[in-house]
Amino acid sequence: MxxxxxxxxxxxxxxxxxxxxxxxxxxxxxxxxxxxxxxxxxxxxxxxxxxxxxxxxxxxxxxxxxxxxxxxxxxxxxxxxxxxxxxxxxxxxxxxxxxxxxxxxxxxxxxxxxxxxxxxxxxxxxxxxxxxxxxxxxxxxxWPFVPDIPGKELAITSNDIFHLDSLPKRALVVGGGYIASEFACILHGLGVEVAQYYRGAQILRGFDDESRGHVANAMQARGIAIHCGTDVLRLEKTATGIRAVATDGSEREFDLVLYATGRxxxxxxxxxxxxxxxxxxxxxxxxxxxxxxxxxxxxxxxxxxxxxxxxxxxxxxxxxxxxxxxRGVPTKFDHDLIPSAIFTQPELGSVGLSEEAARDLEPIEVYSAAFRPMRTLFAGRQDRVLMKLIVSQATRKVLGCHIVAPDAGEFIQLAAIAIRMGATKEDFDRTVAVHPTLSEELVTMRKPSRRT
CATH class of the missing domain: 3.50.50.60 (FAD/NAD(P)-binding domain)
Structure with a gap:
């Protein structure tokens, strides 16, 4: 034919x-x-x-x-x-x-x-x-998904955020995934008073628990009001904004409501x-x-x-x-060990298994270091970064790497190469540190924080 x-x-x-x-x-x-x-x-x-x-x-x-x-x-x-x-x-x-x-x-x-x-x-x-x-x-x-609640037409999605005529003074971000968390940080950084509602127990579900907790704490320390276990029942138009009636019994008014509850x-x-x-x-x-x-x-x-x-x-x-x-070249794409980055402030970079996923599969060692980085320490900030490796006790392979720090997306790209190649903890240990850097912690952690 x-x-x-x-x-x-x-x-x-x-x-x-x-x-x-x-x-x-x-x-x-x-x-x-x-x-x-x-x-x-x-x-x-x-x-x-x-x-x-x-x-x-x-x-x-x-x-x-x-x-x-x-x-x-x-x-x-x-x-x-x-x-x-x-x-x-x-x-x-x-x-x-x-x-x-x-x-x-x-x-x-x-x-x-x-x-x-x-x-x-x-x-x-x-x-x-x-x-x-x-x-x-x-x-x-x-395509962004907005749940069918009364007043849903008053909300916008991430598709619309780039085309606003002006920035709001008060914004509500609904959702706990990476899109919601990123836009909460973006709006806050641009001078908007931000609240984030998420119906789950902690934002960034699916990522390493310690790492996402670290991000949430940093966001709250910057002034973002994160309300977990909270969802919106309805939105109502008022003379001065949008009233969000929530499951925790609160009623707060915002200038903008951004839904980022999945796609x-x-x-x-x-x-x-x-x-x-x-x-x-x-x-x-x-x-x-x-x-x-x-x-x-x-x-x-x-x-x-x-x-x-x-x-x-x-x-x-x-x-x-x-x-x-x-092209006559049979190719299957391998969906394993895909690195990812969440551009919150600070960023979260991740590749491989979380601590929770790994310990369900086999005995592991966890190496982690949380510390105040030199650049912001000198400036008087209380920022803390997290470097974390998940290691198999049996094979010594690094099963996962999780970084919470400025430019974590840049770090995790390089770490992903080593992990994809099957690097062991001893391979990391044999690598000479670049000093003074944040990433040197990945090759200087000698003793496990815990074994599970």
């Missing part, structure tokens, strides 16, 4: 763009891609990139204070949100154009419209055109339900280790599969798909 194209990708985010580019430029395939919104997807347009730029912006007030402690005579005249937002939007435009140019240079045909699947080899564009294709890749990502796979209304594609309980597309669905010609990568919802993972999944299907 003759097809109009070899591959049709639905979704112009990181995973879809990588798959399309590799399939076209290196696999020699005829490729089309449809994106109904902006090229670049969640990460570039409404996620990682604008968020990280806001993280940078929010860190400057403490830098100014520290500069004065170090002898510089400087002062802050306040944060100019409209000026920052204008620069941010210009940068996102630049990145979007770069993504578009990358695809075009690879020979990919772009359709700036919505696409749905008619049958295993046909897609329909919102323009009414139909296109036949040998393979279909779904890379539509995820759901963007898998509905694509026409897949009637074709035999299988879905999980949260709407995720079920795929095998090759990212192939129950329909052989249809594949899916990225957040829409709800495996590990991180941009670099979507990119690797998309690349592995293109290698397998179009």
């Amino acid at each position: 003759s097809f109009d194209t070899d591959l049709f990708v639905i979704g112009g985010g990181s995973g879809g763009v990588r798959a399309a580019r590799i399939a076209a430029a290196e696999g020699g395939a005829r490729v089309m891609l449809a994106e109904e919104s902006r090229m670049g997807g969640t990460c570039v347009i409404r996620g990682c990139v604008p968020k990280k730029l806001m993280v940078f912006a929010s860190a400057f007030p403490e830098m100014v204070e520290d500069a004065n402690a170090y002898g510089w005579r400087v002062k802050s005249e306040g944060f100019d949100w409209p000026r920052f937002r204008t620069s941010l939007e210009a940068e996102l435009d630049r990145l979007e154009n770069a993504y578009r140019s990358t695809l075009l240079n690879a020979g990919v045909t772009i359709h700036d419209t919505r696409a749905t699947v008619i049958d295993p080899h046909t897609v329909r564009l919102a323009t009414g055109d139909t296109i036949t294709t040998k393979h279909i890749l779904i890379a539509t990502g995820g 759901r796979p963007n898998s509905t209304c694509l026409g897949l339900e009637d074709l035999g594609v299988k879905f999980g309980r949260n709407g995720q597309i079920i795929v095998d280790e090759w990212s192939q669905t129950a329909v052989p010609s249809i594949y899916a990568v990225g957040d829409v599969t709800d495996r590990v919802n991180l941009t670099p993972v979507a990119i690797r999944e998309g690349h592995a798909f293109a290698d397998t299907v179009f």
